[in-house]
Amino acid sequence: MKHELLYRPNFTLARVMLDPGEAVTAEAGAMVSMSDDLEMKTKGRGGIGKALLRSFAGGESFFQNTYTAGPNGGEVTLAPTYPGDVIELALEGNAIMAQSGSYIFDYGDVEIDTKFGGGKMFFSGESLFLLKLHGHGKVFLSAYGAIHMVELGEGEHYKVDTSHIVAFDESATFKVTKAGGMKSLFFSGEGLVCRFSGPGRVWIQSRNPSLFVMMEQLAKRG
Numbered sequence: 001m002k003h004e005l006l007y008r009p010n011f012t013l014a015r016v017m018l019d020p021g022e023a024v025t026a027e028a029g030a031m032v033s034m035s036d037d038l039e040m041k042t043k044g045r046g047g048i049g050k051a052l053l054r055s056f057a058g059g060e061s062f063f064q065n066t067y068t069a070g071p072n073g074g075e076v077t078l079a080p081t082y083p084g085d086v087i088e089l090a091l092e093g094n095a096i097m098a099q100s101g102s103y104i105f106d107y108g109d110v111e112i113d114t115k116f117g118g119g120k121m122f123f124s125g126e127s128l129f130l131l132k133l134h135g136h137g138k139v140f141l142s143a144y145g146a147i148h149m150v151e152l153g154e155g156e157h158y159k160v161d162t163s164h165i166v167a168f169d170e171s172a173t174f175k176v177t178k179a180g181g182m183k184s185l186f187f188s189g190e191g192l193v194c195r196f197s198g199p200g201r202v203w204i205q206s207r208n209p210s211l212f213v214m215m216e217q218l219a220k221r222g
Contacts, residue, residue: 001107009085009146014078014104018069025066026078026105034067035074041066078105080142087147087166087203088140095134095170098141102166108137132170141167145207152198159193163208172200 001024002017013032016024034040042063067076080086081101089096091110103112113132133139143166150158152172162176174194196202 003088005086005088011083012079012086012142014086014140015075016078016105016107017073017075018067019073020069020071022073022107023066023068024076024105024107025064025110026076027103028063028065030078030080030104031065031067032077032079034076035069037070037072038074038076039068039070041068078140080104082142082144084143084145084205084207085147086140086142088138089133089167091133091135091137091139093134093136095132096139096167097170098131098133098167099165100129100131102141102143103131103133104140104142106133106137106139108135110135110137110139134170141203143203143205143207145205148204148206150202150204152196152200152202154199156198158196158198158202160196160202160204161193161208164204164206165194166203166205168196168202169200171198172202173197 001019001022004015006013006015018024018038028042031040042065044063086104091108097115106112111134113134114129115132147166150160152158159177168174174196176192177195178192
């Protein structure tokens, strides 16, 4: 299996080339195009229980699509909902936590679960639950805008606006807190942030999807 990420970072398109018999699993609605002889099967990943939890708590689709190549191989192209970049992350027994809505597709032996992010996530405007990606393989996540990675050493700390988080290593712990004092909470435009503690990597998106949705709604009303 080979792949390439085209038109980065503004309008990224993932092109996946499959050898005979190879398969890739993607979020419902992510497919842009596919070879005529690829077989697509749709099902709730991990059984009904996990699929329901991932859908209602994690913000993902109940169903996912698996694309399998025939005897001649083939390709499928996939893209995220928002205009922006796509990042490829390797899983080698480790786990990565991702914001709901960032998952596009994966291949290999990858499992997707949901994990409670803490009650304060609700007040930050983000989902209460995160996606836990683990196993062996590769997973592809999307962002609104460009993606920036920060690597934290043991005991290092870093604050990120909750709306700009794409993913982070499970080894990096976090807590939701204020960006500054009480005055800053209400008047700075920053609100709540996640304070990460190393070791681990944090992936950040350069744009705020919440503002994108709000601007779309205002445009429709206008």
